[in-house]
Amino acid sequence: MGVRGAKPSTSAAATSGGALVRTGERDALPYEAPEELSAGAARMWLGLLPDLIASGTFRESDGFLLVELCEMWSEAQEFRRALRAEPDKGGAEAKRLRAGYLQSMKLVMSIASEFGISPVARLRLGLMQVQGATLLGVLDGEA
Template sequence: MGRKSQPAEVKAAKGNPGQRKNVVTPISVIPVAGISPPHELSKSAVPVWNELVKPMVDAGFLRQTDTVVFGVFCQAVADFRRAVKRIERDGEFYKVKSNHGEYIRQHPACSVKERSMRIIMQYATEFGITPAARQKIQTGQVTQPPAGGLFKPKSDDQEKPAGRSAITFN
């Protein structure tokens, strides 16, 4: 399999270090007021949406067509926060009594937290908002080489080294 395709915004932010021809598609900027949360979001995910949508739009990483995917990301963040609060309140483990004795089990919120973390990381990578994704974008911004190039061409009036013959190929 080949590399995953990247959004146009991420490609533009990385620059074009290889100087290959890029197909440029116009990027439409949508005002924040035009993007509303999907109706499927839970009550706990709407504040996450409101917290994150403006920085994402300002950075150019969110469009109207991305609202459902971004909604899934916000829902995962809300689930993660809720699971962390429950674990802090109840603890990571609890005791269970059975016919065979008493044993310790992991709180179900721990699996919700872990699943949410995986989803958050997956979608954050897709949106280009993880530190590694930002680093890739920042390293893609290449400065132009000096006017004469990286290596200055030799001029014909320079002396040739003594004791060596110059070989030229035409």
């Protein structure tokens, strides 16, 4: 799962018209959404992936986790829309929808923090890389 295809060179991208995201000295893989994603999840994938690649927090092997993040977010939005569509829903159905939303969003927030998708998560990831060195290296006096 994840980003499909061979890693293109800059010259191959110019001739093929593939969508590449610049990541410092090298190009990243094309960032089309995997075919198995729902429409809402695919929109999130396309919105997140360029930033994740540019920040250096995404690797091709992270694709399966990003798929889950996008699908869980899409599922949470479906629960939310269902609750809003019928605000008078009460009892067991409303309770089920709220529980589904909360459970989905809990997983979304957990996975999102792994990618640094929040101010606090970015701070945490930033502390792990202090000007190109690792935090442990800085603490050991290597930087």
